[in-house]
Amino acid sequence: MKKVRYYFKDYLLQSITILILFASLSVIGLLVSDLFSSIYIYSSGYNNDFYYGEEVDDSYIKSINKDQYSLSVDIQSSFSDHTLVYSAYSSSNFQEGFGIMLSSRVFAKVDSSTFKVNDNSSSSFCYVSSNYPDDSKSFIKEDKSYPIIGTFDYYLSDSAKKTLENSGADNIYLAVVIDEKTNLLDDSSFSSSSKSLIVRPGNQAESHNLIKGSELNKQYSQGYTVFLPLIYSAVLVPTCLLLLAYAFILRQMSVFQIKEIFLRRMFGSSFSSSFFSLLRERLMVIIVPFLVNIIVFLPIYSFTSIHSSLTFWLLALCELIYVLLFELFFTHKDIKTVYKSERIGNGDD
């Protein structure tokens, strides 16, 4: 503690630097997560963004049929009781280990008395989100006053179709999921085709092939192959530079005193004893920024719908592993420098 008090400013500066590193990595993590969500990379075919972010709990997923990309879903949304959530989702050709799944959501607010939905396909009622829940949210807010009349049927607007076609999907599936709170839908006025699409909570969604886009898919895949290294370099290059800068800066500002290790050697402290003593001292500097990073970023990851706390924990684990490896390596190197020296004393400091 005496040492901490004596070198308080140095330790503080070091801790702040480490915090900046953690925070930068967390922000990069957020950006990467956004980036990959927006072009959706998920080889299992399950799109986490399928749901309505914070308002729909992932734990309600009952099963996922990865082959069919069909879902059995219980949704407990915080929408009004009479909200229908249509979800059109597409499968894609998975190439080079990565797949893209562009989820398109259609939200419709249903009148409680009629349960009828406008089927005017030319209206802006159909909305294809860009994988950002906020877009969908704003849509719902803006469309609260939308008149809901006519018979229920699913459709995709031209713009929605275009978006899905451009995604390179070769199959489009559609499911209609009803709010669990009501679990009631007067479908007497629905067309037979739309009735078959209705998924009651706990039931399996049927899949319906809407479009074939193999040609588009081919074109898209080619474009994507070129795009992928760009994404990697956009993320990895600054991250690596940041890690290198961190290593350099932290080495410069270390309060590590070679004379202290040197004295330990002179006074009979073993290599391992000095190593663990110095490592413990250095790790203490990491704990506070690591905890602060968790306190600040965990809620951000948890409460923004497209990120999950799991992403954050994985990132935090990576950060911790990096710093631990960094400290282990340099602590060992520093101790070795002193202990393996064939010359002690004058000139070593």
Next chain:
Amino acid sequence: MIEIDNLEKSFSNKTLFSCSKVVLKDQSLVAIIGESGCGKTTLLNMLSLIDNQYKGSIKINGVSYQTLKGKKKEETRSNLFSFVFSHPYLIDYLSVKENILFSSLIRKTNIDNEKLNKYIQLAKLESCLDSKVTFLSEGEKQRISIVRALVYDRKFLICDEPTAHLDPNNAKIIVKLLKDISQECNKTVIVALHDYSLLPFFDEILEIKDRKLNEINK
């Protein structure tokens, strides 16, 4: 007792110095003197088991440790020798007393208070035990480092130019202190230095000159 026999130290096939025979008695104050770069520190390193790359033999109390390696060598060295350098290497955030007790702090061993008080009195450090070391003079700092080495309580005290950064008066105080230590604390104190004016205090003098290590009669 340290016996040096047919010793030759070379770097890249170039002889730094050689010595036919020298014996250093127990409880004596020994000076190793010579020009800068002649090999004084190298000789100290060889005597204190740090450097074992040489020809000939160095026996400490009749035992040669030249073949020792790694952990065993490190342990033997730390069991036989304690050190003082030209820089006192004090820990800034510790008080004078804590610096003195550094070896027992890191090894978590107890110290004989009677001995400790004796060393402190010898070095005349009673008045500044609770002070921060940063505010002390170079002479005081060097005395602290000597007491710290004494607290480690090894048979041999190796001092590599302990007066190098001191004015003549403080240098004299330090050498007198080392003399007292060799007599009152039963230690063999080996000191490398290049200040010939301090030689009258020493019991034995080794000089490295013209690549030869010789004992000088006082």
